[in-house]
């Protein structure tokens with residue numbers, strides 16, 4: 001491999017200024033001898049869906065890092081103690097302006113575009129000259145052409161990643177060149193606003209769906225948030241592949257009632273139960289987004305195969321390329337941003353260790369991404385399994401068929 005270490009003055013191209021690209025930029029911005037070019041195709045941040053960051057992102061001890069009830073044990077099984085300590089040490093080096101924001105987003109819900117704008121504003125407000133933001137739709141050819149030998153390229157362009165399927169020699173952009181995908185289910189993600197405090201737990205989910213034989217609205221535990229005036233409630237209704245195909249990607253309650261009355265009736269029954277309990281009203285309409293719930297990963301999260309192949313005029317043979325955020329791993333069930341932020345922190349930590357051989361940087365990032373994949377794969381399968389059981393709790397035979405003990 002021609003390039004043995006990252007250059008002492010390094011130019012990093014971050015393509016995609018969604019939450020993960022922005023976080024990476026904010027982390028790299030505070031490092032000496034690093035300059036960042038951040039490219040974004042959108043003119044404005046308009047995604048208003050409510051998201052929350054996982055508390056493990058700001059953990060200050062191994063105990064708090066693995067406090068999650070679903071995968072706390074997996075974390076200890078997958079990661080070795082030095083790896084966990086390494087991650088916690090990097091968190092302690094995160095500048096206070098950024099850490100304060102991260103902590104606030106683990107406490108309650110926040111619109112996605114508020115997170116994007118806040119990190120963008122922080123980058124601008126620091127008044128440092130080492131970040132250049134460019135409004136541009138970057139093509140794969142642009143990305144390849146912008147690389148000078150030794151430059152670093154980070155693809156944080158989201159689930160439809162610009163470079164994921166070009167990261168291996170011969171990968172020509174076809175979806176399976178470097179992507180492994182598991183389709184868990186098709187779902188409607190339904191959000192509504194409610195004019196009273198409303199909190200949800202597993203009992204609530206069960207009893208409010210008691211009359212819903214086929215379509216159950218399953219709000220996430222902790223997926224409701226009261227901001228002093230309204231509760232934001234988000235949950236999932238499982239639908240079939242045929243129903244998914246027959247729907248536009250985004251609809252409202254009126255459309256749902258006219259076209260999928262059985263789904264709408266289940267929603268309305270659930271909401272009636274909420275109203276009987278807390279005597280409030282729905283504010284506005286339902287917001288319904290249909291999505292396939294996919295788990296996927298890049299088999300290679302870096303271009304180390306290009307670099308290992310040696311002498312070649314292709315820029316990927318002389319510059320390291322990394323995938324971060326939804327570009328590298330995608331997961332359903334409201335956990336993806338946290339996973340992307342975790343990977344961004346790890347990658348920034350590697351860039352900070354300037355004496356590491358490039359081979360080590362690439363290998364460590366690949367291993368880290370693979371371990372995060374194991375963790376989120378097991379976590380997502382567990383959530384899906386629990387959902388499947390929940391949906392047939394009153395049908396003992398159906399329930400037993402889903403319980404494979406050995």
Ligand SMILES: Cc1cc2nc3c(=O)[nH]c(=O)nc-3n(C[C@H](O)[C@H](O)[C@H](O)COP(=O)(O)OP(=O)(O)OC[C@H]3O[C@@H](n4cnc5c(N)ncnc54)[C@H](O)[C@@H]3O)c2cc1C
Pocket residue numbers: 015016017018019020021039040041042049050051052112136137138139156157158159162189289291324325326327334335336337338340
């Ligand atoms: C309905 C729905 C609800 C969700 N709810 C949650 C939740 O509650 N919690 C959670 O953790 N996650 C949630 N997610 C997932 C979450 O939104 C993503 O995990 C997160 O946005 C990924 O961040 P990212 O920065 O990796 O990618 P993205 O957010 O996709 O950002 C990629 C950025 O790259 C830009 N870009 C793409 N291509 C190019 C190009 N060629 N040139 C220049 N710029 C480009 C895009 O404009 C975008 O700004 C939800 C997703 C959906 C669809």
